[in-house]
Amino acid sequence: xxxxxAHARLFLALWPDPAVRHLLTGWRDAWTWPRGASPVxxxxxxxxxxxxxxxxxxxxxxxxxxxxxxxxPFHLALEHATVWHNGIAVLEPAATPPxxxxxxxxxxxxxxxxxxxxxxxxxxxxxxxxxRATGAIPPPEHPQVAWDVGGYALVESQDGVYSVLRRYx
Numbered sequence: 417x418x419x420x421x422a423h424a425r426l427f428l429a430l431w432p433d434p435a436v437r438h439l440l441t442g443w444r445d446a447w448t449w450p451r452g453a454s455p456v457x458x459x460x461x462x463x464x465x466x467x468x469x470x471x472x473x474x475x476x477x478x479x480x481x482x483x484x485x486x487x488x489p490f491h492l493a494l495e496h497a498t499v500w501h502n503g504i505a506v507l508e509p510a511a512t513p514p515x516x517x518x519x520x521x522x523x524x525x526x527x528x529x530x531x532x533x534x535x536x537x538x539x540x541x542x543x544x545x546x547x548r549a550t551g552a553i554p555p556p557e558h559p560q561v562a563w564d565v566g567g568y569a570l571v572e573s574q575d576g577v578y579s580v581l582r583r584y585x
Contacts, residue, residue, distance in 0.1 A: 422468045424572050428483060428523055430463040430492070431569040431580055437461055439561045440487060443497065443507055444545045446555035453505070455546040460578050463492075463543050466523055468532060475530075480582050483570055485522040487585035490515035493568055494561040497554035505549035506542035507561065516541060517570065552584060 432440060439459045449455060472481070496508045517539075524534040540558075546552060567585025571578050 422473060424468045424473050424476060425574065426468040426479070426581075427571050427573070428465040428468065429569055429571050430563075430565055431567075431571065431583070432461060432563065436561060436563045439559075439563075440494075440507070440543055443494075443558055443561060444567070446558050447497070447505060447545060448553040449500070449546060449549060450551040453546045453552055456544050461543055461545075462571070462578075463541055465520055466527065466534060468527075471532075476581070479530065480570065481508065482526055483523065483582070484584050485519070487519060487565065487567065488515045489566050489585070490562040492516065492561075492565050493539075494563065497545070499549055499552050499554075503548050503550040504544055505546040505552045505554070506544055508540070508542045512541055515552040516565070517555075525527055 437458060441458045444458075444461070445453055447455075468479075490513045491511055492513055494507045494509055496510055497505070498508065501504045520539050520541075527534045563585075567583050569580045569584065570582045571580055
């Protein structure tokens with residue numbers, strides 16, 4: 417087994433259904449991108465909860481079961497488009513729903529029990545629209561993305577392809 421198949425690059429995310437993905441793609445396509453910007457492909461648009469990194473595949477069975485934390489469905493309104501100082505163009509909620517903050521916190525509490533450390537920086541929920549996007553111009557007006565979140569997912573990134581390994585909620 418080579419190094420890439422012995423490990424899985426994993427993250428936990430809110431994974432959009434086709435209707436929400438369509439709305440997110442509409443937002444992405446409404447921006448004016450500078451030369452060299454790299455818009456995120458439609459099938460990769462998501463909202464990250466926790467990036468787990470590259471972990472041995474042998475750990476997957478335990479990980480799949482460990483991330484089933486209590487979950488309450490919620491409504492997420494994505495409506496604030498901006499470019500962060502590092503050139504990442506994002507779509508953010510105007511306010512973080514308490515249920516999203518609670519889900520993030522529960523997953524943060526599960527990580528150390530698996531020998532993983534949650535990030536120490538403040539959680540800032542967002543959907544990445546593009547990278548290398550310094551100078552991008554967000555759409556002047558665009559309807560919010562109304563997302564009724566019914567669950568979350570453990571996702572693997574391998575060779576540029578994202579695969580949902582398990583859905584929760």
